[in-house]
Amino acid sequence: GENVEQHPSTLSVQEGDSAVIKCTYSDSASNYFPWYKQELGKRPQLIIDIRSNVGEKKDQRIAVTLNKTAKHFSLHITETQPEDSAVYFCAAASGGSYIPTFGRGTSLIVHP
């Protein structure tokens, strides 16, 4: 089955800095890669996703890049703000059944 590794487990940055979270996956058939943000005690919420036919996708301060050859994808957050503090999960899903395998999460802390 799919195996998703996510790094780092904790990331601490100053407000205004950029943050990068990296994930690798094992199943070359995976073709959908969503990223979720989960604030403490709340539900995971999709913040951005990318499909295998695209190398990069941006949405305001958030961007995701995908390297299918190397089987890794990354989340980039620019101009971080304290409200970006949360746990971020990457996931990989393959085929038409969409059963994502999640990474273990990255706790992002943005210091004002």
Added chain:
Amino acid sequence: EAGVVQSPRYKIIEKKQPVAFWCNPISGHNTLYWYLQNLGQGPELLIRYENEEAVDDSQLPKDRFSAERLKGVDSTLKIQPAELGDSAVYLCASSPGQGTDTQYFGPGTRLTVL
């Protein structure tokens, strides 16, 4: 539009007791998922429904866990009997249909087994 609804939000029980969780997906969403989330980890799939059919339940511990989605709308996940290791957050999610659809998560039920 209402999101995915789950109840209860919190549940504390003693080991060996039964417990049930309820989920109402977003209206019109055919696919429903139950996930288990342990502290500090990502969600892990327990079971997926397409309408009323369980199409992937390979990760569901069937000796003590059961689930149903009788009319293809809301769903119930049951544990009987509960064990200490079952303490976790149980998340429900739904998506419009098959394929690479966005999943929308409910707030989860935090289960504590004493």
